[in-house]
Amino acid sequence: MHTVKELLQMDPMRSMDATTRKYFSNEHLRQLFNFLIMYIGSSPYHAPAVLTQLAHVQLGLGIYYVKGGMYKIAEAMDKLLQELGVTVHLNTPVKEITTSGAKATGITLENGESLSADVVVSNLEAIPTYRYLLKNHAQAAKQTQQLAKFEPTVSGLVLLLGVNKQYKQLQHHNFFFSKDQKEEFDTIFNKGKIAMDPTIYIGVSSKSDPTQAPEGKENLFVLTHVPPLKEGDDWAALKDRYRDVVLKKLEAMGLEDLRSSIEFEYTFTPNDIQELYGANGGSIYGVATDRKKNGGFKIPARSQLLSNLYFVGGSTHPGGGVPMVTLSGQLTADAINEDFQIPRMQKDIG
Template sequence: MSDSEKNKRVIVIGAGLGGMSAAIMLARRGFKVTILEKNAQVGGKLNQLQTKGFSFDLGPSIVTLPDIFRPIFEGDGKKLEDYINLQRVDPQWRNFFEDGVVVDLWEKPERMRSELDRFGPEVFGEYKDFLAYSRRQYDIVEAGYLRHGLDTLLQFFRFYGWKEARDLDYLRSMSGSIYKRLSNRYLRDIFEYFIKYVGSSALDSPAFMNLMPTIQMDFGLWYVAGGLYQLGHAFRRRLEETGVTLCLEHEVLEIDRSASTVTGVQVRDSSGDLRTLPADYVVSNMEVIPAMQRLLRSPNSVMKKLRRFEPSCSGIVLHLGLDRVYPQLAHHNFFYSANLHEHFRRVFRDKKLPDDPTIYLVAPTRTDPSQAPSGCDNIKILPHIPPIDPQNPYSPEDYIALKEVCLDKLERMGLTDLRKHIIVEDFWTPFDIEARYASNRGSIYGVACDRRRNFAFKAPKQSSRFHNLFFVGGSVNPGAGMPMVTLSGQHVARMIVEQAAKGRP
């Protein structure tokens, strides 16, 4: 710890994974770190509901790129495996189509060859070639954007140069490059829906986002034994070990500032009292646009510059406890729209609720029977839908009607009499997501990935107006998902350490 770091006060707004990641890394460098979290538990969207013997992961349900978490937990003779037990999930996904075809996505190539041979001798070759192309996209993006935390298009081209970036597939859409390389209709839908990880549309995202299959196929798809919220418990334990002060049920109302410097925050504590807490640095785990609106009272001239960072999709989220098991389900399942492109256009361009949704369904008892009573099933149902339109919002009744559309579809596609077997139900709408997590218009994944609006970039991690204000989470680079938001926290910690070394503020 240098003299420039010693006793520097950092306030982190929000105990999501990005905020906790930054807090842990800074505390290990000797900064005095306090996290202010308005809810009664850590984790942000990583959340949990336990009721009547069922345990539901309310937020994320997939772990990828586990090595990104290692810097948080390693050191002092410890390693990640001392905190959580990761279990590999294979098949990674089971994919159900309207014509009755079911396709499993396996990590091991020899299993995929067996899966795809029924569609013709050329299909597995196309699959292998597509993964090689995906790997090239990942390697390029990882070398700079992910590893070094690049934040702007200018930084991107300075790092790579036009020559080095020549293999990056950015002129086509994600969908366009999939259709160029794959002839099998089922594989096309499967690889297009990898865009679920960032809550966007394959029609509008740049083609280099086809890197996402590599993240899953090369590094594995994982589950945390006992439920994904065990990762939240692990982060909290690490906060305690590194000396971070955690204040739950403390809601930040405003960020104090003077000229180009933020000086602290106004907070309502758990007893309802208002307090002023000074800080040398502030890290916001609240999404950029809500933070700029609510905590900084930013003028319209400032907010206009953020319009390209449109919120990602939202969703209705339905957690069901069932008194029977549906053996045809894998751990992760997708029930596809009959026309996936029409689904993308309706939700992401027309901003309408889907009439034929693609449904993500999680059944964690396939890996962890402890998540439901014996003989019962625990499932989460998530279709992507538009974020809240403040000028013309959908009503709660509209979302309930969509829930019934989803249940109709699942019953039609093989989950016979699903409604009759529901014994526990928990239902979230975009209004619930917005209220609980202060997300931008109920967004689940931060900022939408759009090649014309933002070239798939999210908002920068450092404020352009206040040199000691930083942002973490899904609304900033590198984007959504547990590994990416954790990485954003690590990058912000490094940026603060570098700024402190220069004597600022």
């Protein structure tokens, strides 16, 4: 537990931006340290100052890469589940969580099959779970309203590019910043519009792992943050225009002939993210961290509506992103073990 003095040193009443400005006078450094909050999809002008600790996590503790890509985590978990005798149903959409009183009794699949369960864990975000999987429960709509303070984080336009050259100036992780961070955050978070001078992230895993691209070529993961979807939003008409904004900026900032070098391209829009993952508003990182609206907290892993319903994913603690979501699964498993007095199993994933 932290002492009162330690808690006060975390500037609990300040925004992340206010604390960043306490320590840095240079606007470029302020922008760099402020932008680390986008790892959880929030605004430094809204998020609590305690999240300045993200700088220590990223720059002090360092970042790790999974050889072969993040999907190796899923493959390792699948291997472990098989060793434990767990049956995994792939490509099996769930229609509804069935209930009786204050308990979940199981699930109904889209094909009409029913499965009973002692515990239900939803990997769909909490709000869409109540909205869609529990829509027939009398109290689900009220529960959704109570969670309205947990707004979705930013979404993103993602370009997966295979290029026929290597950009020596790129590292594994790269940021191309906007000229005016305050205007960029205001446009995205307050006005709900796309920024025409966006900050762009490029990940090049082939810099650390040559197996990720053919010799002499590179794989570019290009991410630009955009507002979450509002009712009726459709990126079909906007996708190509905003793609050009992004690629033109990257070429202007030194990635010469980028567009003519593309051999492979796959695009994810906010609509794709919402459809594929059921993410609220196409959110990438779950729910936004806002010191005024939700105190910087996430949605509890334990359902407030059903005693044996639990959540994992970006909308619960500790937040969005593959590492954090993986931890959320561990924390939820610990909560279930505690509630049902189940001894924790110790087994390595290999």
